[in-house]
Amino acid sequence: xxxxxxxxxxxxxxxxxxxxxxxxxxxxxxxxxxxxxxxxxxxxxxxxxxxxxxxxxxxxxxxxxxxxxxxxxxxxxxxxxxxxxxxxxxxxxxxxxxxxxxxxxxxxxxxxxxxxxxxxxxxxxxxxxxxxxxxxxxxxxxxxxxxxxxxxxxxxxxxxxxxxxxxxxxxxxxxxxxxxxx
Numbered sequence: 001x002x003x004x005x006x007x008x009x010x011x012x013x014x015x016x017x018x019x020x021x022x023x024x025x026x027x028x029x030x031x032x033x034x035x036x037x038x039x040x041x042x043x044x045x046x047x048x049x050x051x052x053x054x055x056x057x058x059x060x061x062x063x064x065x066x067x068x069x070x071x072x073x074x075x076x077x078x079x080x081x082x083x084x085x086x087x088x089x090x091x092x093x094x095x096x097x098x099x100x101x102x103x104x105x106x107x108x109x110x111x112x113x114x115x116x117x118x119x120x121x122x123x124x125x126x127x128x129x130x131x132x133x134x135x136x137x138x139x140x141x142x143x144x145x146x147x148x149x150x151x152x153x154x155x156x157x158x159x160x161x162x163x164x165x166x167x168x169x170x171x172x173x174x175x176x177x178x179x180x181x182x
Contacts, residue, residue, distance in 0.1 A: 001074070001075075003073070004182075005181075006049065006112075006150070006180040006181050006182050007048065007049035007180070007181060008048045008049050008118075008121050008122075008179060008181045009048075010023060010025070010043070010047060010048045011023075011025065012024060012025040012026070014047070014048070014122060015122065015123065015124050015126065015127065016043075016044060016047055016127070017044070017046055017127050017154060017155070018127060018128075020044035020046055020047065021042065021043070021044050022042075023041075023042065023043040023044070023047050023048075024040075024041070024042040024043070025039050025040075025041055026039060026040045026042075027039050028040050046178070048179055049177070049178070049179045049180055049181060050177070050178055050179065051064070051072070051175055051176060051177045051178070052164065052168065052175075052176040052177075052178065053066075053067055053168070053175065054168040054169075054170070054173050056164065056168060057161070057164045057165055057168050058168060058169075058170065060170075061168060061170070061173070062173065067173075067175065071147050071148060071175050072148070072175060074110060075110065076109075076110035076111065076112050076148070076150070077104040077109060077110065077111050077112070078111075078112050078113075078114060079098065079101040079104060079111060079112070079113040079114065080113075080114045081093065081097055081113055081114060081115050081131070082114065082115050082116040085116055086115065086116030086117060086119055086120075087115040087116055087117065087131040088131075089125070089129035089130070089131075090129055090130075090131070090132065091115070091131040091132070092131075092132055092134050093113075093115070093131055093132060093133045093134060093137055093157070094134050094136065094137050095134075095136055095137045095140045097137070098113075098137060098140065098141065102144075105141065105144035105145075105146055106144070106145070106146070107144070107145035107146070107147075108145065108146065108147045109144075109146045109147060109148075110146070110147060110148040110150070111141075111146050111148070111149055111150070112149075112150035112151070112177075112180060113149075113150070113151050113152075114152055115130075115131040115151070115152055115153060116152070117130050117131055117152050117153050118152035118179070118180060118181050118182065121179065121181065126154060127154050130153040130154060130155075130158075131153060132153070132156075132157040132158045132159075133151075133153075133156040133157035133163050134157060134159070135157065135159050135162035135163055135166065138156060138157065138162065138163040138166040138167055139166045141166075141167065141174070142166045142167055142169065142172045142174065146174055147174065147175065148174060148175040148176075148177065149167060149174050149175070149176055149177070150176075150177035150178075150180050151176075151177070151178060151179075151180060152179070152180045152181070153178065153179070154178055154179050155178055156176065156178070164176070
């Protein structure tokens with residue numbers, strides 16, 4: 001099995017989701033004086049490439065450590081919604097965007113969708129103008145029974161509450177991976 005790192009690098013002062021604390025990486029000791037390099041990290045649990053477990057929106061939802069490890073890795077299918085390009089800012093991602101790829105949405109599957117928005121990572125508008133999953137599309141995806149949904153946007157949709165509620169709901173519990181690179 002080949003592992004491919006799809007995460008963005010984190011740097012001090014990197015722009016973040018508007019309601020999250022700013023990322024800070026502060027060196028606290030350095031070689032040679034301290035004999036080792038150590039840094040203090042301050043960041044949101046939703047900084048950069050990250051995943052959401054059901055607990056993120058459901059008080060009694062499973063937390064990351066309670067989800068079987070094999071849900072987080074393994075073969076994944078890519079749904080390229082913008083081959084060789086980047087979707088326009090604010091593009092609504094509807095069920096019609098995903099229907100041509102319906103055969104990839106099988107129970108337990110790991111599906112990653114690409115909009116090209118990862119090219120905007122590190123810019124303030126990454127969190128504002130991203131292509132956005134509609135709540136109807138989130139419900140359609142939830143009904144397919146996939147196990148993991150990854151995306152190159154900072155959150156599934158501008159209506160992030162409705163989208164997360166559909167994808168993380170009891171009995172659905174899709175692992176949602178946000179802000180993928182590459």
